[in-house]
Amino acid sequence: NAGVTQTPKFRVLKTGQSMTLLCAQDMNHEYMYWYRQDPGMGLRLIHYSVGEGTTAKGEVPDGYNVSRLKKQNFLLGLESAAPSQTSVYFCASRPPGQEKLFFGSGTQLSVL
Amino acid sequence: GQNIDQPTEMTATEGAIVQINCTYQTSGFNGLFWYQQHAGEAPTFLSYNVLDGLEEKGRFSSFLSRSKGYSYLLLKELQMKDSASYLCAVTRGGGSYIPTFGRGTSLIVHP
Numbered sequence: 001n002a003g004v005t006q007t008p009k010f011r012v013l014k015t016g017q018s019m020t021l022l023c024a025q026d027m028n029h030e031y032m033y034w035y036r037q038d039p040g041m042g043l044r045l046i047h048y049s050v051g052e053g054t055t056a057k058g059e060v061p062d063g064y065n066v067s068r069l070k071k072q073n074f075l076l077g078l079e080s081a082a083p084s085q086t087s088v089y090f091c092a093s094r095p096p097g098q099e100k101l102f103f104g105s106g107t108q109l110s111v112l
Numbered sequence: 113g114q115n116i117d118q119p120t121e122m123t124a125t126e127g128a129i130v131q132i133n134c135t136y137q138t139s140g141f142n143g144l145f146w147y148q149q150h151a152g153e154a155p156t157f158l159s160y161n162v163l164d165g166l167e168e169k170g171r172f173s174s175f176l177s178r179s180k181g182y183s184y185l186l187l188k189e190l191q192m193k194d195s196a197s198y199l200c201a202v203t204r205g206g207g208s209y210i211p212t213f214g215r216g217t218s219l220i221v222h223p
Contacts, residue, residue, distance in 0.1 A: 033210070040120075042199065042215040043155070058210070090154060099143060099203060101211060103154035 002026055006091050006104035013081045013111045021076040021107050023091030031094045032074040033058075033101070034066065036087040043090065049074055081111045116214035118200050123220045124190055132185045132217045134200035145201040145211060146174050146185045155199055158185070187219075195221045 004025045013019055023032065030051050035043040045058030047066040055066045063085060065077045074093075078085060088108050092101040115137040124130040136144070143162040147155035159167060161176035161183060173186040187194055197218050201211040 035213075040215060043201075043213040045210065045212070048210060059212075099145070099160050099211075100157045101145075101155075103156075105154050 004091055004093055004102050004104040006089075006107050008107060009105065010108050011110070013078075013109065015082060015111060017081050017111075018077070018079050019081065019109075020078075021089055021091075021109075023074045023076070023093075023104055024072055025074075025093040025102070026072060027093065027095070027102065028071070029093035029095045029102070030071075031096065032068065033092045034064075034074065034076045035090045035092065036060065036085075037090060037106075038087050046076065046089075083111050085109065086111045116200055116202060116212065118198075118214045118217045120215070121218045121220070123222065124187075126190055126192060126221055126223050128190050129186065129188050130190060130219065132187070132198050132200075132219065134183045134185075134214060136181050136183075136200075136202050136214075138181070138202045138204060138212075140204040141178065141181075142203045142205040144174075144176055144183045145199075145203070146172075146183075147199040147201065149197045149199060149216070151196070158198075190221050192221050192223070195219060 007022045033048040034046040044060050049055045049068040052071040067075045090106050091104040118134045146158040149155040159174040166175045171188045176183045197216040199216045200214040
């Protein structure tokens with residue numbers, strides 16, 4: 001039982017490049033979330049999903065897209081990376097009826 | 113809308129007690145989390161308060177006053193390993209229970 005796994009752990013991109021961050025959970029959780037964390041800003045919600053095939057925008061969705069084709073996976077895409085997207089990205093999941101979030105270990109992304 | 117406020121940084125001495133406050137203005141408030149986050153690591157769950165009052169878990173306690181929009185996290189017998197960021201987060205009702213986080217309080221424990 002690995003919990004919530006994020007890949008990759010580190011990545012450096014050039015401005016304009018694209019990439020996909022993968023979040024996988026093996027706990028059969030319905031709800032999944034993508035947050036970004038910047039110094040002094042706390043965790044801000046990018047997108048979230050309440051079940052397979054459904055996604056919704058969070059607080060800071062611009063420049064990102066997501067997909068939840070399988071219940072266990074939640075993908076975060078950057079179509080054209082910008083320096084403002086340099087951040088640490090955290091994925092989290094939780095089962096319905098329980099409020100506690102289970103976090104992945106994070107992805108540190110730098111966009112040059 | 114939501115507004116969550118907590119101090120940016122606090123310092124305390126090993127063995128002492130520290131109280132980290134969090135105030136919020138949230139429509140449709142459901143409950144309040146506290147998470148601990150060590151540098152370079154993911155947040156880990158400490159507590160979730162829905163009802164007014166104090167909940168104690170070992171050295172850590174969390175308090176909530178719904179009418180005042182106020183919570184605090186109390187850390188007793190501080191240890192060096194308690195140096196971390198402490199994140200306050202609130203949830204709203206309506207089904208999705210999306211947690212919204214404050215900016216976090218960086219706690220530095222010194223000998």
